[in-house]
Amino acid sequence: MFENLSERLSGVFDRLTKQGALSEDDVKTALREVRVALLEADVSLPVARDFVKAVQEKATGQAVTKSITPGQQVVKIVNDALVETLSGEGEPGALKIDNPPAPILMVGLQGSGKTTTTAKLAKRLTERDGKRVLMASLDVNRPAAMEQLQILGKQIGVDTLPIVKGEDPVQIAKRAKTQASLGGYDVYMLDTAGRLHIDEELIAQAAAVRDVANPRETLLVVDGLTGQDAVNVATEFDDKIGVTGVVLTRMDGDGRGGAALSMRAVTGKPIKFVGLGEKMDALETFEPERIAGRILGMGDIVSLVEKAQQTIEAEQAERMMKRFQKGQFNMNDLKMQLEQMQKMGGMEGVMGMMPGMGKMAKQVQDAGFDDKILSRQIALIQSMTKKERANPQILQASRKKRIAKGAGLEVQELNRLLKMQRQMGDMMKKMGKMGKGGMLKQAMK
């Protein structure tokens, strides 16, 4: 679901996260692309524009704060704005069905999944909420539609209004109301006829039914795969019939995420449920956080942020490599390496990150390297002065004692660290001398 939008946005954030800090220009550039991504995902232009504007306003204040993970920052801002746009008032999925028997009018185009959703919702109300539900099909144009609902009713154990040939939708609605009252039902659901397109007759019929049934809820069922069209349908139905909530079906497919966003923004009507398949229990409460997460591909975001960090680290590594080529490798360089190793989960991770090091992994280990002592080694370096870090060769006995003491460690351990730094420095120099066509260049690829 929402793969297109998610992928697009991933691309945007990917580019953004390659930079060190989040500047206002970055935000603008990123948001321009977010806007394009939204439009491509079939979000309507005004909705995309408003959305981006809201995000821009939120991001501007934060743009000045330097962030180590600007991608994460923008993802969060965009995510929050998505949730806000998608959220309705009150409990998600709540229906006004007190005062029994409460009528629920189901409207929508033919093939939107209206009958299926009617049955799914009836099942949910019965099983989850312990309601007694009666379903009635008002689709006199397609006799098969009435039978379809009857069959589904039997399947899920929910009563359906007996089919009487020759009645019009208003008569059926009246009969459903009477039967629901007499039979002690909590809810009765009216599944109206659909059309391929909205036409006057369809609207007139639904309006007539609405007037006799006086529904507590009028739920519009919309195919989530239809994008922009879905919004037009929703606007039309809401204007003519009055809609209290939307059910988006086929959200199990990899449709364009635009429908949910525009639908909510344009109609202002809450999306109450989403259909996630053909099975009778494939109906879920609409959760803005979850849908926003899906739009953004939140599952990917952790890896996205990690990838971004790797990029930054790779750039750092490249800068370091340039220094090494010149034969420079001091304690600052070593510290940076050690810290990276820590972040990457030790030796193995770093070998992947800085391929040059893989070649000397053995020597490093011989020099007393082991993942567990990373933090101790870093502590030793931290205990050094700026001057000592830049020129470790100046370390004589008294300095060594002071440094080891500062880190709460033995001088022996510091000696091992110094040996490691010298060996790594030598290695770097050798690799550097191999020149641009050499191992180093290969390793950096």
Ligand code: GDP
């Ligand atoms: P109606 O004409 O609006 O009443 O549409 P139906 O309820 O007959 O549904 C049309 C088709 O869509 C049927 O094959 C349903 O099984 C299928 N359908 C309905 N909802 C969903 C959904 O959420 N996901 C998927 N994949 N299919 C659905």
